[in-house]
Amino acid sequence: MSERFAQFKLVLLGESAVGKSSLVNRFAKDRFDEFRQSTIGAAFLTQSVRLEPDTVIKFEIWDTAGQERYKSLAPMYYRNANCAVVVFDLTSSTSLGRAKSWVKELQLQASDNIVIALAANKADLTSKRQVDREEAAEYAREAGLLYFETSAKTGESVKEMFKAIAERMPIEDVERERERAERRALDLNRAQQNGCAC
Amino acid sequence: MDISEFDPLSAKDKTTKAPESTGAQTKSDEIEDSNEEHLPLIVQERRGSLPKPDPAADEGLPFNFHQFLDVLRQKQAEPIAKYVKSFLQEFCKKSWSAKEQVKIIEDFRIFISTKMGENPLFNTPQGKSTLNSREGIEKLIMNRLYTRTFSPKMPRVLRRDDHEEDLLHDKILGEKLRIWSWIEGRHLDLDNEFLESNKSFIKLASSELKKINEHRAPRDKVISVLNCSKVVWAMIRQAKMEQNADSFLPILIYVTLKAQPPFLMSNINYINRFRDADRRQGETGYYLSMLASAAAFIESVDKSSLTIDDEEYEAKLEESVKRETERRTLNEGMEEEPDLYPSSVLAASAELLVEHFKSFTTKLFEGDSNVPSPPPESPEEEAAKQASAEEYHAQQLREQEFADVLATLVEMFPTLDTEVIEDVLRERGVNIGSAIDTCLMLVE
Numbered sequence A: 001m002s003e004r005f006a007q008f009k010l011v012l013l014g015e016s017a018v019g020k021s022s023l024v025n026r027f028a029k030d031r032f033d034e035f036r037q038s039t040i041g042a043a044f045l046t047q048s049v050r051l052e053p054d055t056v057i058k059f060e061i062w063d064t065a066g067q068e069r070y071k072s073l074a075p076m077y078y079r080n081a082n083c084a085v086v087v088f089d090l091t092s093s094t095s096l097g098r099a100k101s102w103v104k105e106l107q108l109q110a111s112d113n114i115v116i117a118l119a120a121n122k123a124d125l126t127s128k129r130q131v132d133r134e135e136a137a138e139y140a141r142e143a144g145l146l147y148f149e150t151s152a153k154t155g156e157s158v159k160e161m162f163k164a165i166a167e168r169m170p171i172e173d174v175e176r177e178r179e180r181a182e183r184r185a186l187d188l189n190r191a192q193q194n195g196c197a198c
Numbered sequence B: 001m002d003i004s005e006f007d008p009l010s011a012k013d014k015t016t017k018a019p020e021s022t023g024a025q026t027k028s029d030e031i032e033d034s035n036e037e038h039l040p041l042i043v044q045e046r047r048g049s050l051p052k053p054d055p056a057a058d059e060g061l062p063f064n065f066h067q068f069l070d071v072l073r074q075k076q077a078e079p080i081a082k083y084v085k086s087f088l089q090e091f092c093k094k095s096w097s098a099k100e101q102v103k104i105i106e107d108f109r110i111f112i113s114t115k116m117g118e119n120p121l122f123n124t125p126q127g128k129s130t131l132n133s134r135e136g137i138e139k140l141i142m143n144r145l146y147t148r149t150f151s152p153k154m155p156r157v158l159r160r161d162d163h164e165e166d167l168l169h170d171k172i173l174g175e176k177l178r179i180w181s182w183i184e185g186r187h188l189d190l191d192n193e194f195l196e197s198n199k200s201f202i203k204l205a206s207s208e209l210k211k212i213n214e215h216r217a218p219r220d221k222v223i224s225v226l227n228c229s230k231v232v233w234a235m236i237r238q239a240k241m242e243q244n245a246d247s248f249l250p251i252l253i254y255v256t257l258k259a260q261p262p263f264l265m266s267n268i269n270y271i272n273r274f275r276d277a278d279r280r281q282g283e284t285g286y287y288l289s290m291l292a293s294a295a296a297f298i299e300s301v302d303k304s305s306l307t308i309d310d311e312e313y314e315a316k317l318e319e320s321v322k323r324e325t326e327r328r329t330l331n332e333g334m335e336e337e338p339d340l341y342p343s344s345v346l347a348a349s350a351e352l353l354v355e356h357f358k359s360f361t362t363k364l365f366e367g368d369s370n371v372p373s374p375p376p377e378s379p380e381e382e383a384a385k386q387a388s389a390e391e392y393h394a395q396q397l398r399e400q401e402f403a404d405v406l407a408t409l410v411e412m413f414p415t416l417d418t419e420v421i422e423d424v425l426r427e428r429g430v431n432i433g434s435a436i437d438t439c440l441m442l443v444e
Helices: A020-029 A068-078 A093-109 A133-143 A158-167 A171-194 B019-025 B029-033 B041-047 B055-059 B065-073 B075-091 B098-118 B128-144 B161-179 B192-197 B199-213 B218-238 B245-259 B264-274 B282-300 B310-331 B343-358 B360-369 B381-412 B418-427 B432-443
Strands: A004-014 A044-050 A055-063 A083-089 A115-121 A146-149
Touching: A004 A020, A004 A068, A004 A093, A004 A171, A020 A044, A020 A055, A020 A083, A020 A115, A020 A158, A044 A158, A044 B282, A055 A158, A055 B282, A068 A093, A068 B282, A083 A093, A083 A158, A093 A115, A093 A133, A115 A133, A115 A158, A133 A146, A146 A158, A171 B098, B065 B075, B065 B128, B075 B098, B075 B128, B098 B128, B098 B161, B098 B264, B128 B218, B161 B264, B161 B282, B161 B310, B192 B199, B199 B218, B199 B245, B199 B264, B199 B381, B218 B245, B218 B264, B218 B282, B218 B432, B245 B282, B264 B282, B381 B418, B381 B432, B418 B432
Parallel strands: A004 A055, A004 A083, A083 A115, A115 A146
Antiparallel strands: A044 A055
16 A cells, blocks of 8 residues: 655744754654755755654654744745644743744745644743743633643653654645646646647 | 765755765765765766765655656656647737736646646656656746746846836835945844854855745745745854744845845746645744745834944934935946846747757657756767757856855854864765754754
């Protein structure tokens, strides 16, 4: 039986020190299946998630520079993204503020069906927590986001978050698109055969 | 070992092996697989010359253009060659907007790949050639159509609005690159000392980026971008910085400012338009977006996007704007630089271009393959001499490049022996990306 397979673009947004790259490294380094290291450098990673016995979702993960001065460049990265992980540091309430502004921007400017997950990172630093769980979760619910409290250090909820995103990816659309492309190739050749081919 | 036997790509993943051990190991079956775009062995043997740098290794895809052309020359491939010929003729019959060009070329790609799939010559059991053929077709047609699709090289009569926009965009970015060329690392929160001690990396990354204008095929242009990115990553790893976009982007911006690459926007648009859509995604797409965003940053820099005090900012900006204004005054009246926009000459030679296709099946290949003709028996001696002179010149350029790259690498890795680096470089076929990887590993 053939396996269902589809690839999706995931963009990673968040302030510089919130640990977004360690979060993704945590996810990508877990040898889940067919892990393939990127060939050029560490800001672009791929990792697959197996959903049912017969479905594999592969994420292309695009890291973005989190410094304030590069904020206006973000649209060049989230264009055509199927999903986004917006990361903040739960020991810093200002980083949540930045995260919220990213969410707002994505909802206004990114693809209509983009799936957004809000990751409250550094969940292992319980004593330094500044952001209340209920409050952040409530915001996420209202804004229609997935919400996970993650720790890149311990691995807490990291896999779960990516799995939850994977479950929301429109695999049927990808398959339909694939069929459409195949049909187009056929049509072009038929057209050629009927017409003059010198 | 004769370096011409070495296939840099199949050895790519074997970076762990020390250079001195290559002699024995490369005799393995990897050589049989040699799928690379190399100069013909005859030329290499005769002159004991260097292999042509293989840009493919960094894209992780085997591609052998000569092999493709060899297949296309065969009798059985005639229908395919005819399709290509008539496509090129049709394409050259009128001017198209860039958008139309993309559609036309994309349709032809789909059409021809189905045709090639039906042809046993192109469809080997391993399915391996399919990719090679697709790459081959792209390189062949885009090389041919370069002066009709790459805006800065297009004659004015053929340019449509979107091509003019490319040129305008190039002009604006070019100005901005010059105006902001004074930006130092610290203005982007990069330590000046760190950049100073790694300046050979910056130099190499810039020169790789500038090579984007030396190539015509979209794939080769992409490889310049990827090589540049690889050098930046090597620098980040060497300096033990955090390996993420936060570290990468500022360095790439700095490199772009140092490189001052002409026609950057036209190049990016050309790649996005004409590089095979399947090959333009993933990691390649990511690094193209990185470069485009670096360009966008440079286009919109202002005081708020730099770490700088008012006084220094005003002084530096005033000076560079003054220089730019003088430059503009100097260039007034020379609206179009003749060597860059050879509109009238090229338009006139469009006829010749069509003429050229008449002897297509023979001539088609010669121009693209870099293969000097075998020793001529009679009247074409003149032409052959010229071809061989050109090849000799190309060889000299390659030797010069080899020496330059070697010098840069020696500078970058002061703890390694020059001989070791030379071995690495020969082994890698002057492939910058993998040569640097190997050197880094030897250092570590």
